Amino acid sequence: MTGIANTANSKGAVIVGAGLAGSEAAWQVARRGVPCVLYEMRPGKTTPAHQTALFAELVCSNSLGSALPDRATGLLQEEMTRLESLVLTAARATRVEAGGALAVDRGAFAEFITEKIEAHPGITVIREEVTAIPEDRPTVLATGPLTSDTLCQDIIRVTGRETLAFYDAMAPVINADSIDMTICFKASRYDRGDSDEGDYINCPLDKDAYDRLVEALVSADKAPLRDFETDDPNFFEGCLPVEELARRGHRTLAFGPLRPVGLTDPRTDRWPYAVIQLRRDNLAGTLYNMVGFQTNLTYGEQKRVFRLIPGLGNADFFRLGQMHRNTFIKAPALLDSHLRLRSDPGVFIAGQLSGAEGYIGNVATGWLAGVNAARQIQKKSLVTLPLSTMSGALINYLVHSAPEDFQPMKANFGLLPRPDPPVKGKRERYGVMSARALEALEAVKRETWVDA
Numbered sequence: 001m002t003g004i005a006n007t008a009n010s011k012g013a014v015i016v017g018a019g020l021a022g023s024e025a026a027w028q029v030a031r032r033g034v035p036c037v038l039y040e041m042r043p044g045k046t047t048p049a050h051q052t053a054l055f056a057e058l059v060c061s062n063s064l065g066s067a068l069p070d071r072a073t074g075l076l077q078e079e080m081t082r083l084e085s086l087v088l089t090a091a092r093a094t095r096v097e098a099g100g101a102l103a104v105d106r107g108a109f110a111e112f113i114t115e116k117i118e119a120h121p122g123i124t125v126i127r128e129e130v131t132a133i134p135e136d137r138p139t140v141l142a143t144g145p146l147t148s149d150t151l152c153q154d155i156i157r158v159t160g161r162e163t164l165a166f167y168d169a170m171a172p173v174i175n176a177d178s179i180d181m182t183i184c185f186k187a188s189r190y191d192r193g194d195s196d197e198g199d200y201i202n203c204p205l206d207k208d209a210y211d212r213l214v215e216a217l218v219s220a221d222k223a224p225l226r227d228f229e230t231d232d233p234n235f236f237e238g239c240l241p242v243e244e245l246a247r248r249g250h251r252t253l254a255f256g257p258l259r260p261v262g263l264t265d266p267r268t269d270r271w272p273y274a275v276i277q278l279r280r281d282n283l284a285g286t287l288y289n290m291v292g293f294q295t296n297l298t299y300g301e302q303k304r305v306f307r308l309i310p311g312l313g314n315a316d317f318f319r320l321g322q323m324h325r326n327t328f329i330k331a332p333a334l335l336d337s338h339l340r341l342r343s344d345p346g347v348f349i350a351g352q353l354s355g356a357e358g359y360i361g362n363v364a365t366g367w368l369a370g371v372n373a374a375r376q377i378q379k380k381s382l383v384t385l386p387l388s389t390m391s392g393a394l395i396n397y398l399v400h401s402a403p404e405d406f407q408p409m410k411a412n413f414g415l416l417p418r419p420d421p422p423v424k425g426k427r428e429r430y431g432v433m434s435a436r437a438l439e440a441l442e443a444v445k446r447e448t449w450v451d452a
Contacts (some may be wrong), residue, residue, distance in 0.1 A: 010120075011374040014139040016130045017150075018055040020087055020359060021351025021366030022142035023113050027086040028370030029140075030122035031450050034377050038117065041129035047146040047324070054110035054128075055117055056087065059324075060170050060239065062109075062281050062289055064091055064359045065411075067102040070409040070430045076360045076390040077102060077258055079441055080367065080432075083448070086116060087363045095119030096280045097199040099188035105283040133158055133211045138373040142366060145352040147325035152327060159343065164355075164406070168326040169241045169294035170319075172302060174278065176201075176286050180318035184278075190293055200279055203311040204265050204272035205258070211306055214253060217246040220301040221269060223323070241323065242294045257292025274307055275312035284327035287318050331355040333403040338382045339369045339393065348373055355398050357408035364391035367400075371448055386440040388433075390419060 012035035014118045022038065029036040043053035052056070065073030081088045094108040117123055131150035133139065143151060152163055181202055187198035203353060205213065220243060245252050252259075258274040265272050275328045278288035296304060299320050307313050331354050334341055339354060350369035351362045368391070372382045385392030393415035401409075409415070417432050422428040 011377075013134045013377060015039065015135045015154060015370075015373075016134065016139065016141050016352065017143035017146045017353075018042075018117070018125075018349055019142060019291050019362070020056050020058075021144075021354075021356075021362045022367070023056045023117055024085060024363050024366030025140045025348075025350055025370030025373065026117060026123050027120070028367055030120050030373045032371070032374040032378070033122070034299050034374040035122045036373075037124045037166075039126050039130050041148070042127070044127060051319075052107075052110065053115045054107075057110045058104070058359070060168065060294065061359075062096070062106050063098060063101045063103040063279060063291075064234060065102065066100050066331060068100045069238060071100075072359060072390060072413055073102075073358065075434045075437055076358075076364065076394075078412045078438065079195075079389055079391050080360060080363055082438070082441055082445060083367060084450070085363055085367055086113060087366075090116070090217065090359075092298075092335040096283055096285075098279050099199045100192050101279075103279055105429050108283055123128045132393075133347060137343040138348060139374050139375055140348040140350055140369045141348065141353060141365075142349075142351040142369070143353055145328070147327050147353055152238065155329065158347075159329065159341065161330055162332060163327050163329055165325055166407075167323050167329045168239055168297075168319050169296055169323045171290045171293040171295065172306065172317050173281050173286050174290065174312070175316040175318050175334070176288055178312075178314055179278065179288065179325050180311045184311035185228040185266055186264050187266075200261055200277045200291070202265075202272075203278065203309050203312075204381060205274040205276070205277040205310060207273045209253065209310055210258070211250075211276045211309075213305070214250055214256075215441070216247045216305045216308055217243045217297075220305050221298050222296050222301075224296045239294055242293045242420070243295060243297055252434075288411055290321075293321065294323075296323035297321070326352060328353055328355040328408060330403050330406055331398040332401045332406050335399050337384045337399055337448060338372045338373070338394065346376070355406065356394065357410050361391075361394050361411055364394060368395065369393075378397055383444060385438075385444060388440045389437040390416065390442075 013029045015022050015038045018040035026038040068074045090109050090112040091104050094104045096105055097102050130152040171179040184201050186201050222432050246431035254274045260271040260275040263275050281289045281290050302320050335341055339348045348369040352366040354365050356362045356365045387396050390411050397409050413430055419432045421434050
């Protein structure tokens with residue numbers, strides 16, 4: 001389609017994109033008694049990263065980050081849970097064992113959200129590509145990192161600014177019955193897991209095996225980059241391909257995703273030289289994700305190189321890794337604290353298109369955009385999340401960073417104001433900051449509470 005005018009739901013809101021942010025936005029609009037239309041182009045038009053037509057399909061990882069209360073993502077998860085996020089409800093209903101992380105069964109998670117959205121009487125789902133910003137107001141654009149070229153061009157036309165882009169990557173997923181458990185062992189780091197036997201399958205490497213793997217990664221053939229006419233891609237530093245990490249130094253992986261700390265091999269009663277962790281990818285435990293092994297190697301090279309890993313010599317890959325484009329706007333120059341375009345306050349931008357990073361960070365933007373779209377229709381004052389909350393700090397970063405060198409940012413305590421008076425000790429300080437954030441969130445809950 002070439003655009004939308006006078007949609008079937010002209011007295012409500014329009015949401016474009018049914019990923020994490022779009023699904024959350026639609027849910028928050030509808031449960032406030034405001035009708036909305038939710039557009040999703042799949043399955044009519046798909047992307048290189050998606051495999052299904054389900055809403056909120058997770059493509060890079062099945063982990064939503066650490067759930068520990070003194071971790072930034074743990075605080076963000078708790079904030080969204082208290083604000084009655086649909087995505088967090090789905091995550092807890094489809095959780096799989098992953099130590100201190102909140103990981104989900106990808107399929108069950110997406111099915112849960114899709115069923116909830118499609119069953120809600122206030123949400124009209126239209127499976128159709130949107131190629132221009134809808135004329136209806138309010139509209140929430142949540143089309144994600146793979147926003148279509150045609151819609152990107154219309155966003156550029158409206159904002160007068162080029163969108164930015166970098167490359168993001170996905171890790172392979174392995175069939176569990178092809179993992180050699182005579183070599184690998186189950187354990188959680190420092191035994192901080194939900195299961196007595198450990199939530200991760202660990203592939204131990206001695207120095208020789210590690211050296212062979214690094215050398216193979218550095219020399220392996222990479223897949224040609226799509227969507228960008230460049231030989232020097234702009235990688236997202238928070239999700240670098242494993243071969244790129246290997247090229248940055250022989251020991252980089254050993255101090256990064258392959259660090260062995262807290263993982264004792266029961267056969268040696270010692271930490272290995274390096275460890276590759278496999279995290280459960282579904283509730284049945286038949287699929288495992290290679291943690292930290294996002295990659296852009298060719299499919300043939302992935303099979304060759306990754307089967308050098310002890311325990312994966314006969315690995316059967318359910319899904320191989322790949323790299324994809326991640327597009328986002330220059331948020332600090334374009335958005336206000338309610339996530340509206342300053343040039344058109346009826347248009348909200350949410351999710352990765354806004355420059356948000358991390359699954360739950362994207363959910364937070366979807367929640368705020370959805371709540372404010374509903375309140376705009378209801379002629380209520382719009383909500384701003386407190387700066388002392390992790391969700392508010394992330395959105396504050398989006399809208400107040402320096403535009404010229406803006407890059408996405410994941411949740412971290414460095415975004416929050418320091419306690420006054422100062423608190424010594426990082427964990428103690430984070431605990432105080434978390435308690436302060438949740439206390440500040442209570443005012444938002446009272447203002448936006450819905451009996452539904």
